[in-house]
Amino acid sequence: MTSVDVAITTRPSATCDADLAKGPWEFDLSPGYGPGASEDDVIPDPVTRPGQLPTAYQRMSEDELHERIRNTKKALGDKLVILGHFYQRDEVVQYADFVGDSFQLANAALTKPDAETIVFCGVHFMAETADILARPEQRVILPNLAAGCSMADMADEDSVESAWEDLMELYGDEPDADGRQPVIPVTYMNSSAALKAFCGRHGGIVCTSSNASTVLEWAFERGQRVLFFPDQHLGRNTAKAMGIGLDQMPMWNPRKPLGGNTEEVLRDAKVLLWHGFCSVHKRFTVDQIEQARAEHPGVRVIVHPECPMPVVDAADESGSTDYIRKAIEGGRPGDVFAIGTEINMVNRLQAEHPEMTIFCLDPVICPCSTMYRIHPGYLAWTLDGLLEGEVRNQIVVADDVATDAKVALERMLAALPAGTK
Ligand code: SF4
Numbered sequence: 001m002t003s004v005d006v007a008i009t010t011r012p013s014a015t016c017d018a019d020l021a022k023g024p025w026e027f028d029l030s031p032g033y034g035p036g037a038s039e040d041d042v043i044p045d046p047v048t049r050p051g052q053l054p055t056a057y058q059r060m061s062e063d064e065l066h067e068r069i070r071n072t073k074k075a076l077g078d079k080l081v082i083l084g085h086f087y088q089r090d091e092v093v094q095y096a097d098f099v100g101d102s103f104q105l106a107n108a109a110l111t112k113p114d115a116e117t118i119v120f121c122g123v124h125f126m127a128e129t130a131d132i133l134a135r136p137e138q139r140v141i142l143p144n145l146a147a148g149c150s151m152a153d154m155a156d157e158d159s160v161e162s163a164w165e166d167l168m169e170l171y172g173d174e175p176d177a178d179g180r181q182p183v184i185p186v187t188y189m190n191s192s193a194a195l196k197a198f199c200g201r202h203g204g205i206v207c208t209s210s211n212a213s214t215v216l217e218w219a220f221e222r223g224q225r226v227l228f229f230p231d232q233h234l235g236r237n238t239a240k241a242m243g244i245g246l247d248q249m250p251m252w253n254p255r256k257p258l259g260g261n262t263e264e265v266l267r268d269a270k271v272l273l274w275h276g277f278c279s280v281h282k283r284f285t286v287d288q289i290e291q292a293r294a295e296h297p298g299v300r301v302i303v304h305p306e307c308p309m310p311v312v313d314a315a316d317e318s319g320s321t322d323y324i325r326k327a328i329e330g331g332r333p334g335d336v337f338a339i340g341t342e343i344n345m346v347n348r349l350q351a352e353h354p355e356m357t358i359f360c361l362d363p364v365i366c367p368c369s370t371m372y373r374i375h376p377g378y379l380a381w382t383l384d385g386l387l388e389g390e391v392r393n394q395i396v397v398a399d400d401v402a403t404d405a406k407v408a409l410e411r412m413l414a415a416l417p418a419g420t421k
Helices: 003-008 024-029 056-059 061-079 102-109 124-133 158-171 194-202 214-224 232-241 264-269 285-297 309-314 322-331 342-352 376-387 399-415
Strands: 078-086 098-100 119-123 139-141 184-188 206-207 226-229 271-274 300-303 338-340 355-358
Touching: 003 232, 024 184, 056 376, 061 078, 061 214, 061 376, 078 226, 098 102, 102 124, 119 124, 124 139, 124 194, 124 399, 139 206, 139 342, 158 194, 158 226, 184 214, 194 206, 194 399, 206 214, 206 285, 206 399, 214 226, 214 232, 214 399, 232 271, 232 309, 285 300, 285 309, 285 338, 300 309, 300 342, 322 338, 322 355, 338 342, 342 355
Parallel strands: 078 098, 078 119, 119 139, 184 206, 184 226, 226 271, 300 338, 338 355
Antiparallel strands: none
8 A cells, every 4th residue: 555545545534414424315304405505495395395205215225226227227228318417426327328517418418319308317407407408309307306506596586686686776777888788697507597597688698617717708798797696606716817806806695785785896896796605615625735735745736616716726726527527537647636526526536547546635525415315216216207107306497497598508608619619
């Protein structure tokens, strides 16, 4: 065993949430979304919640569940496509036809024209995006309807509409002498379909963590300032890298009048940052980076831009899940990577690249606790339903919402340089 192996295996392995140590069905019914969840997150009542896993499936052995999944997948053949997000647990990802980030996966499903059903093993907003982009005859299933995203829930439609009214009252709705609107709404992919539609209706656009700077440039060609939601960290990290001062990026707290700002601050603002964050990525710290460097001289530290700004500044690099994956694929035997993103993805990268050392910066095991709700039991139950002629836990975005959301998604695609779409 090398010194690197010793350091890794002796790292503490507690979990960030005691609920995660419970059985999957108990965890499934726990009321919150894990540490850092917004106060508004409410899991529906376990008795009345639609789509809850029947007791018979809760009692099945792991072997039986996996056998059912394998058999049903085989029986459905090309009529089914299963998508697995990078952060999904391995017991589920092993059945995925495609593994990727949310936008890659929604597009990947379109390459399977015979697939009548898209089963999205991710979280709610991802399944919504897949439904928006899917062909009309395709249907999208989210195996567990309780798999939400605490960050996406931090910006709800009413709060954003109310903020927009305040801003229109303050700025007016007339363009300046250069034809730029007072404010352009930009939503991160990690948001509800309703907010993507809001952006579509108000001259706004969607961004991913891969293209946020290109999208902000697009927005500044058309607007004097940007309202960026729901992730404050992606907004701040991206705008700072573009040379925008922190004093021109006030936070918009939807619980406070004018978002907690003065009119003067709002008039000087370039980017208004919504008060949202990812409970997984906000756990990474500068201390963890310093510890990784002390334990592994020469380590390459890469973090996701949903991490807080001091962490992104202290890292060697920052980039999306796809950036992180490609950086590791470009590594050499013996390289050591410390990664600031979700633990399932980091562990999978290490398993795929045993010739390198790849570890998560956070020594405490902290999966995305909502994605964790897609247990093999839910996958087996929803797939069995298809064989029995019953569509369980379908995600349907209303046509008018989907139409407006698609406008904002298409603006994003049009804004990207050729070859990156
Ligand atoms: S990792 Fe964070 S942003 Fe991504 S789905 Fe989980 S809670 Fe949402």
